[in-house]
Amino acid sequence: MVVAVGDGTHYDVVIIGTGAGGGTLAHRLAPSGKRILLVERGGHLPRERDNWDSTAVFVKGKYRAPEFWLDKHGDEFPPEVNYYVGGNTKFYGAALFRLRPQDFGELRHHGGVSPAWPIRYQDLEPYYTQAEHLYLVHGRHGEDPGEGPVSAQYAHPPVAHEPRIQQLSDDLEKRGLHPFHLPIGVNLSQEDGGRPTHSSVCIRCDRVDGFPCLVRGKSDAEVICVEPALEHPNVEMVTHTQVVRLETDERGRRVSAVVGRLPDGSQVRFTADVVVVSCGAVNSAALLLASANEHHPRGLANSSDVVGRFYMRHNNLALMAVSKEPNDTKFQKTLALHDWYLGADDWDFPLGGIQMLGKSDAEQIHGEAPRWAGAVAPDMPFEVLAHHAVDFWLCGEDLPLADNRVTLDGDARIRLALDERNNIEGLKRLRHKLQGMLGHLGMHEHRLLSRSIYLHKGMPIGATAHQAGTVRFGTDPADSALDVHCKAHDLDNLYVVDTSFFPSIGAVNPSLTAIANALRVGDHLLARLG
Numbered sequence: 179m180v181v182a183v184g185d186g187t188h189y190d191v192v193i194i195g196t197g198a199g200g201g202t203l204a205h206r207l208a209p210s211g212k213r214i215l216l217v218e219r220g221g222h223l224p225r226e227r228d229n230w231d232s233t234a235v236f237v238k239g240k241y242r243a244p245e246f247w248l249d250k251h252g253d254e255f256p257p258e259v260n261y262y263v264g265g266n267t268k269f270y271g272a273a274l275f276r277l278r279p280q281d282f283g284e285l286r287h288h289g290g291v292s293p294a295w296p297i298r299y300q301d302l303e304p305y306y307t308q309a310e311h312l313y314l315v316h317g318r319h320g321e322d323p324g325e326g327p328v329s330a331q332y333a334h335p336p337v338a339h340e341p342r343i344q345q346l347s348d349d350l351e352k353r354g355l356h357p358f359h360l361p362i363g364v365n366l367s368q369e370d371g372g373r374p375t376h377s378s379v380c381i382r383c384d385r386v387d388g389f390p391c392l393v394r395g396k397s398d399a400e401v402i403c404v405e406p407a408l409e410h411p412n413v414e415m416v417t418h419t420q421v422v423r424l425e426t427d428e429r430g431r432r433v434s435a436v437v438g439r440l441p442d443g444s445q446v447r448f449t450a451d452v453v454v455v456s457c458g459a460v461n462s463a464a465l466l467l468a469s470a471n472e473h474h475p476r477g478l479a480n481s482s483d484v485v486g487r488f489y490m491r492h493n494n495l496a497l498m499a500v501s502k503e504p505n506d507t508k509f510q511k512t513l514a515l516h517d518w519y520l521g522a523d524d525w526d527f528p529l530g531g532i533q534m535l536g537k538s539d540a541e542q543i544h545g546e547a548p549r550w551a552g553a554v555a556p557d558m559p560f561e562v563l564a565h566h567a568v569d570f571w572l573c574g575e576d577l578p579l580a581d582n583r584v585t586l587d588g589d590a591r592i593r594l595a596l597d598e599r600n601n602i603e604g605l606k607r608l609r610h611k612l613q614g615m616l617g618h619l620g621m622h623e624h625r626l627l628s629r630s631i632y633l634h635k636g637m638p639i640g641a642t643a644h645q646a647g648t649v650r651f652g653t654d655p656a657d658s659a660l661d662v663h664c665k666a667h668d669l670d671n672l673y674v675v676d677t678s679f680f681p682s683i684g685a686v687n688p689s690l691t692a693i694a695n696a697l698r699v700g701d702h703l704l705a706r707l708g
Contacts, residue, residue: 189215190707192436192450194421194465197265198692199676200456201399201407205312206700208407212707215448216404216415217438219457220261223268223400229392230385232541241269241390247460248587249639250595257594258642259458263417264400266458266643267689271387271511272363272396273533274315274693275686276306279326280520285682288527289601290577292682296653296662299326305694310361313397313693317361324516337362337382338372340507343534346568347513349619360514360533361690362386363397382509387536419446423469424453424672430473432671452703455649456676456696459489463584463648463678464592466659479649479659479666479674486585488578489596490647490683493530493605495572496629497612498538499621500558504565510537518611519685529608530574530685538629540564546629568621569629570612574605575685578647598638646688649678663702664695675699 190212193200200216207214223241228234235241243261246254262268279299285292307330310317316334319325336359339347350357366380374382380395394401407413419438422445427434436448455462463486467477477485511534518529543560558566577600585593609626617623652658655667664679666672675696677688684691 187213187215189213189448189450191215191452191454191703192217192448193454193456193675194436195219195265195456195458195462195676196263196404196415197399197456197458197676198267198689199696200454201264201267201403202309202312202693202696203454203456203675203700203703204407204413205403206697207703208410208413210704210707211412214407214413215450216407216413217419217421217436217448218263218415218417219420220263221417223262223264223390225392227392229390230383232539233545235389236542237545248591248593250593252593255640257460257640259460262400263404263415264398267398268390268400269388270398270643270689271536271687272313272398272689273511273514273687274310274313274361274363274397274690275514276326277684277686277691278324278519281682281684285520285528285575287575287577287601288603292575292577295681296651296658302691302694302698303327304329305697306690308697309690309693312697313363313402313690314365315361315363315397315690316366317359321356321358322514322516323356324519332361334366335368337364337366337509337512338368339512340372340509342501342503342505342507342568343510343513346619350515350615353615353618355515355517357513357515360512362511363402365395365397384508384510384537384539386509387511389536421457421465424455424465424478425469426471426473426478426669430471431669433478433669450671452671452673452707454673454675456674458676459645459648459678460584460592460594460642462674462676464586466649466674467584467586468590474668479668479672481668482656482659484650484657484659486648487580487583488647488650488681489582489584489594489645490576490578490680491596491642492644492683492685493574493576493600493602494641494644495605495609496535497570497572497609498627498629499568499570499616499619500563500625500627501566501568501621503620505537505568506565507537510534510569518608522607522611525604525607527604528575528685529604529611530572532608532612533571533573535569535571535629538564538567538569542629543567546627572605572608572612573685573687574601574608575683576600578650578682584648594639596639644677644683644688646677646680646683649674650681651679652681664699673699673703
């Protein structure tokens with residue numbers, strides 16, 4: 179149910195944000211009968227033809243938030259953020275990987291140390307399974323020899339490779355490697371050969387990665403969690419309401435009010451026994467910092483001075499190889515390779531993972547053209563290049579550095595400081611591994627082109643899709659903001675449930691871990707609320 183704003187109702191739980199964290203948490207709490215309010219900064223994403231238009235989505239950034247953040251020099255940049263019901267999951271590629279068990283312990287990298295988590299893989303494993311089943315993840319446990327133990331197989335079989343990607347998988351296996359089916363959240367039922375059945379919601383198109391799904395076949399938080407939660411009479415939602423600060427009681431121990439701003443500039447207040455912040459790692463930290471008061475002069479949950487610090491967003495590369503044979507693949511995002519996730523025979527430190535991207539098309543390639551001047555042979559027009567493109571995503575771990583941080587300037591604008599050369603040697607070596615195999619994979623050896631436009635960015639700092647780490651959890655209030663249940667050490671009723679809590683980020687997409695953790699925190703809140 180969508181409610182009138184500010185009707186004076188006191189809630190058991192207010193959840194700020196409706197993405198992978200907040201939306202999933204609402205779904206978990208909905209059957210409890212407790213009064214739950216979802217507060218969303220944006221509205222519903224319009225369903226329109228531009229949802230699937232490359233120029234609108236990638237080149238013009240039609241759905242990106244019309245705002246600019248500041249870098250450490252005070253220069254403006256457009257962040258890769260979207261404010262809609264469902265959060266950034268409306269645009270994610272639905273690649274839903276588990277972190278490896280080693281990611282929860284201390285890991286030594288070439289550029290430093292990735293710290294241990296206060297929980298272990300086995301603590302989150304049951305929730306990983308629940309998250310995979312809830313978000314309709316298609317995959318096959320056991321194909322990746324480096325994955326952790328699992329308590330149940332995926333509920334849905336892997337999305338079948340199309341012929342060119344099956345050939346790529348076969349060629350990788352001939353190299354002694356272990357490609358596996360990429361775990362992806364789609365509402366797909368397949369016939370023999372992988373074709374969608376007549377009743378399948380997902381149609382196996384070429385718009386899965388970075389596009390909102392016009393047919394609602396992608397497992398985003400709105401479709402999977404928010405809409406089912408709102409079917410319960412005890413769950414309500416307000417949209418177009420940006421929360422600008424949290425107020426505390428006279429002792430500073432509890433959040434006493436959630437203050438929102440409406441599109442006309444007026445303010446509204448909500449109250450609840452429990453307040454959950456789930457705005458994304460940057461905006462969650464910004465909200466806590468903006469809520470400073472006499473009891474919390476550095477911001478809420480920030481007696482340790484870690485709020486906003488230790489920002490991470492992965493070291494990523496979107497690359498396009500050129501196949502010698504045409505690549506007629508539509509649904510390309512079906513394969514991943516983690517053989518060098520933790521190291522290689524010629525390197526003692528983690529490199530990261532390789533996975534397929536959604537298939538690039540002529541419009542995206544035309545958008546890249548100015549950057550590729552001189553890099554593409556004149557005998558291959560862009561339309562032909564698009565037909566031969568094979569697209570890869572390389573993901574390496576960046577490390578949590580205290581000076582990589584979110585702060586607010588004098589007029590409350592977000593400032594994001596980032597060392598963009600943080601632990602990048604592993605990613606360089608991962609690219610070298612891929613580059614060195616191209617000739618054995620049926621591709622032109624010297625044509626591996628950067629797909630910067632995929633990242634919606636004019637500069638590396640703008641790639642904020644995998645943001646994490648700004649409100650880290652831990653057991654010691656001196657060096658963490660949250661306890662192991664993601665409750666603020668400093669306040670009795672404030673929780674943060676998105677990717678902010680990550681002490682480290684691993685080298686896989688963070689969405690499944692955020693979803694699993696939201697389910698875990700949801701069970702804790704159900705016990706707390708009785």
